[in-house]
Amino acid sequence: MSDSSDRSGDEAAAPVFAPDPVSLAHLELILNGAYPLAGFMTREEASSVAKRGRLPDGTPWPVPVTLPVPDQLADAERLTLTDPEGAPLAELRVGQRWWAGAQDGDGAAAPGHRLAGEVRFAQPPVYGALRHLRLSPGEIRGQRELAGDGGVPVLAVVTARPLHHRELHQIRAAAEELAGDDRAEVLVIIDAPLETEGLAPVVLAAEPLLPAPARFVVATLPRWSSDGAAGPALGRRVLLHAHVAAAYGATRLLVLDSAPSAGAEEETPIPVAAAPGWAYDTAQEQWRPVGEVAPEAAADLPDEAEVEETLARGLALPAWFTPARVAAELARIRPPRTERGLTVFFTGFSGSGKSTIARGVAEGIRRSGRTLTLLDGDVVRRMLSAGLTFSRADRNLNVRRIGYVAAEISRHGGVAVCAPIAPYAATRAEVRAMVEEVGDFFLVHVATPLEVCEARDRKGLYAKARAGEIPEFTGISDPYEEPEDAELVLDTEGRSVGESVAEVLSALRSGGWLPAESV
CATH class of the missing domain: 3.10.400.10 (Sulfate adenylyltransferase)
Incomplete structure (x- = not known):
């Protein structure tokens, strides 16, 4: 005791x-x-x-x-x-x-x-999306043993992307080759974010089109790069996938989006194979091994950006490119931009005019018929972030709080218009990442020069900052990191508020987030 x-x-x-x-x-x-x-x-x-x-x-x-x-x-x-x-x-x-x-x-x-x-x-995890599919290697191995599949070879595919016709043909061909005269199992490991479903429902939509038996498991595979990039070098990523697939009982890893590095198999616990080439033959109107299709007859596949733009405009993906089940799930996950959650995020110096412009833009979006919430920096300070100081840490926390609320609004198909100063690039990037997990993000840099903002000084803040009464004041005693990733840059000098508002609304209409007739 x-x-x-x-x-x-x-x-x-x-x-x-x-x-x-x-x-x-x-x-x-x-x-x-x-x-x-x-x-x-x-x-x-x-x-x-x-x-x-x-x-x-x-x-x-x-x-x-x-x-x-x-x-x-x-x-x-x-x-x-x-x-x-x-x-x-x-x-x-x-x-x-x-x-x-x-x-x-x-x-x-x-x-x-x-x-x-x-x-x-300590205890099993319960946090995270798709927890019922986040099975351990031991659980997957146990399922296979109970089904009598313990001795069947397993072809693993690790993907964060939809399985279109080409990928499905590649998987079926690789499974047949692995099975020989017998049969092989397909194990699809879906690399999905921990907190959201990501594209997992789209991958799962292809289940009936895969050779049976096919099993699915969801895992969050970390990104890494020695140079600070978003993900690991190609070879390292494939090797990590091979180790995880081997733990789940796979006997071969099929790489869909690249060829394995030369000599990579010497480092992997299981063999790694490149996906066989398949192309859509426009003359025969069918998918065939690439060696059997004349180069001039091979259809050009839409890339991810083209697929995204097609969905954003509310158009149907070509039936030859993707199965109807996959297309329907993609359309549900990525609805037209007029129905998609959106965060319009204004950033700029104090006195730049961003709050006034944001209010005008919010009114224009509201008149278009979309559900809207305005998160102005000063109002949020009094309500959501009451008690925070203007230290760098607290200003970052204030912006993160705005980002969190905006992401929740976007998650449910609404539009959030935000207008904090948000001076730091890293914090803006965090907010963009939060929002883009569930919707779209449109960054507007209100690039009014500092001297113009200081000349306006409606609240007298710049004068107090110059006098040392306000420490860490953006543009005076603390830096403003100009965005390099803004979707729109507004120079308000010499322009009316109405002109700036019209420019933002025009950009949102041309991007498809507002109906063409909105004003």
Whole structure:
């Protein structure tokens, strides 16, 4: 009894920490057995993997698996790791503390403290979308054994994209080749975000069109790059997919979107094969192996941008390109822009005119018949962010709160018009990412020059900032990072508010977010 009580006291004393999305994805894959790792990597391990694609003992492994923590947890002996809602997932026994600089290339968002050590399972995860499909490798293997498929070869496909006709033909051909005179199972591992369904429903729509038996599992596979890009180098990504597929019992990995790197099979736990070439023969009006189609008869496939634009305009995808089931699910997930959730996000100096323009734009959107919410910076400050200061940390938190509310509005098909100063590029990028998981994001930079804004100074803020009465004031004692990704840049100098409002509404109409007749 005393031992149990002591243990409970120790566990209660352990700091609680919710890892960032990348580390949380790593943690789930460690705990469910998809990774052959006991926990988060030391500096030596992460550095060896980043530079050589191998652990220090020579074992091939494609990506660093590290745990960034804030300064206040850098000296922790143990941590209770939780999901974003605070439910315990595991306990980390800290074996090493280290500082990751930019040269370490561990793939985290920024340099900082890292904790390494073994993780011990606490309780099954319940947080996240499609939890019923987030089965562990052990569960999938058990299903196969119960179905009598234990000895059947398994072709794995890892995808975050829809399975159109070409991909379905490629999978069927590869499965037939793997089966030989017998049969093979297809295992589709859907790489989906943790918090949303992503395109998983579209991938699942293709299930009846795959050779039976076909199984589906959802996993969140972390992105990593030594140069800070959005995802791992192609070879590293394929290798990670091969390791995860092998854990799920696959005997071969089919790569749909690229050819495996030369010599890659020497590093993978299972063979990796490039998808066989298939093309739509416009002369025969059917899909055929690419070697059997004359080059001039091979149809050009629409790329992702063309598919997106077709859906955004409310048009049907070609029947030869994608099955009706897949097209219908895509249309549901990505409705026409006039029905799609949208966040119009204004950014600019104080006094730039963004709030006035935003109000005019909001009124124009409302008259078009769309459901609208206006989130003005000053109003949000009094309500949603009451109590926050104007420190950099609190200003970032204020913008994140606006982004969270805007994303929820967009999730349900509404339009959110936001007008904070939002001076920092990284925070604006966070908001864009939040919104684009569930809708569309349209960034408007109200690029009124600082001297014009200061000359207006309707609230007297610039004068107070010049006098030192307001610290960390954007444009005076704190920087404004001009957007490089704005969908529209407005120069309001010498222009009326009505002209600026009309320009924004015109851009939204031409982009398809407002009906053409809206004014």
